[in-house]
Amino acid sequence: MKMHHYLMTWGINVAKNTKLLRDAIGHTARCAYSTICRQSSSKTSDLHGGTCDVQKSSVIWLGMHAFYTVLSKKPEIYGTSTLLKYLRFEVSLSRNKRLRRRLGNVVKDGLSGVAALNF
Template sequence: MKMHHYIRSSALDVHRKSKSLHNTIKQMLQFTHAAICNRASNKMARSQGASCRVDKKVVLFFGAHAFHLVLSCKPEAYQTLLKPLAFQLSLPGNKILRSRYRSILTEGASTLTLLSF
């Protein structure tokens, strides 16, 4: 939702900047994975004996799915950005993750209907 607000407030031409925006989304998702791993392995977590293993593929899948879900609410505005996200989600590895986490994805989609933007 923040990305939608950022694009609209800066009046970016989504059709011309779709590749750049898609690269930005990928970088954001990779940064999110790195931040989760850093938080799980910081000094406080180690002193408490916490352990957390986060699969990068799962983080990238959930992030891509979330971006696709939110941006698909305005398909006419984000058509060129939705195509690469849809392709990424259609890859065989992501189809397996989709079936494994179907209930979480359904729950996330149902909460999106409560939000209006």
């Protein structure tokens, strides 16, 4: 939602800047993974015995799915570009079949909160 707000505020043409947006979404997902790893190995985490064992592919897939879910709520803006098609394709790749099965409940829980969003 924040990305959508930024794009609309800046007046970026989504259809003409699909590659930029795809790269930004991928970078955001990779940064999320890096942040999780960094936070899980902080002094505070070590002091309290915290650990985090999450796979990079899981975080990236969840990020792509989240962006697809939120941006697909605005088909009048994102439906004319190839961005939604790209995100749908990335989420549904056969190499991600295991992730879809394993993270299905996480996605289902998250979608229950997204349904109430109106932006």
